[in-house]
Amino acid sequence: MTQEFTHYLESIKYTSKLSPSDEREVISELETHIEDKLQELTDSGLSEGEAIDTCLVQLGSPTTVARQIYEAYSQGSWKHVLLASMPHLLFGALFALNWWHHIGWLTIALSLVLGTTVYGWWHGKPNWVFSWLGYSLLPVLAVGILLLYLPKGWSLLAIPVYLPLASWWLLHIIIQTAKKDWLFSSLMLLPIPIIIGWFLAISPTGRFTEYSIQQIYSLAPWIGLSFITLALTIATFLRLRQRYLKIGLLAVSGILTLTLVVYYTNGQLNTLSFVGLMIVMWGVFLIPALLERRLRHGRIIPWKRRHTDSPGIGQHA
């Protein structure tokens, strides 16, 4: 493979976001096509350089090819939709049925989340695992909250240790996820601003009191509804093929669910909180994209524009 074709195929790999096994198959097939094409062109009397240029033009823009490959592979099956929606439905049910205060149900839910996440993570990180992965970060958050209940001196000692460790762990997970596709990182983190919103509403001081418990009881149906909204978002996300629609869906769903949170908290969250939550949501949404860009920077050499000005499939004029 010449450098031009290596760049061409790298560009397709970067944009098509396939799993390693699918990527290998697609790239092998394209490589075979390129070899056949070059053979035919050089047999017809073209020089090597001319054959490469002609072949690249006739293959079409790598962006178009990669986008079409992405759309061919991006739709999840109904089984995957069910699996991916499950953690949101599970937590939605915990609140909608008021089972959130039963330690048994909570333990079952968290064990299921951790078990499924570990299973999915070690079995090729399928697309459905990322919604579970988001919830598996909850124990880390819970440890942070518990630290607030330590005796005053201990809290001051523990929090400076906890914050960098938790941030490092979160960043590590985001990086690992963004290596596959930043959209899955955003998908994974989508519940975080929602959970923070509800937490602020039920516990404005950051500590659980009797008032917080009463608040959860009164808000439980709406908390459940927000998780069910997330489940519907994930289901739609997995069934959509087009990337721009997936991005739009996550953005709109995040804003609508946060608005729902603020609306149903009956004034517990003021405008400043809403703005803060919106910033967190956009951060959750955009940081993985920026991270992915940074991770990939330098790996891809920009594709020469002269080869990209033709449409994907066209008629011979």
Place this chain on the structure above:
Amino acid sequence: MYGYQIVKELEARSQGYFKFKEGTLYPALHRLEKSGLVTGKWQMLPNGRQRRYYYITDKGFAKLATERSQWQDFLNAVKLIIQPGASSP
């Protein structure tokens, strides 16, 4: 048939009228495969290279018959429009 062969066949049958951006053939084939209309199999060539051959499935044949019939109706309709004399006595 394999991808490159399909491109060449299409070009030959349309007498050079249809020229695909060849890279876009593969996403189309993979979509058909995911819909169960074709199936792809890797085959080892005598020179050690591998090629992916595509075979139409029973579901694909059924779909092809429907699509072919629709295209035929469409072509007949267009023909009636552009050659009105041909259909009238």
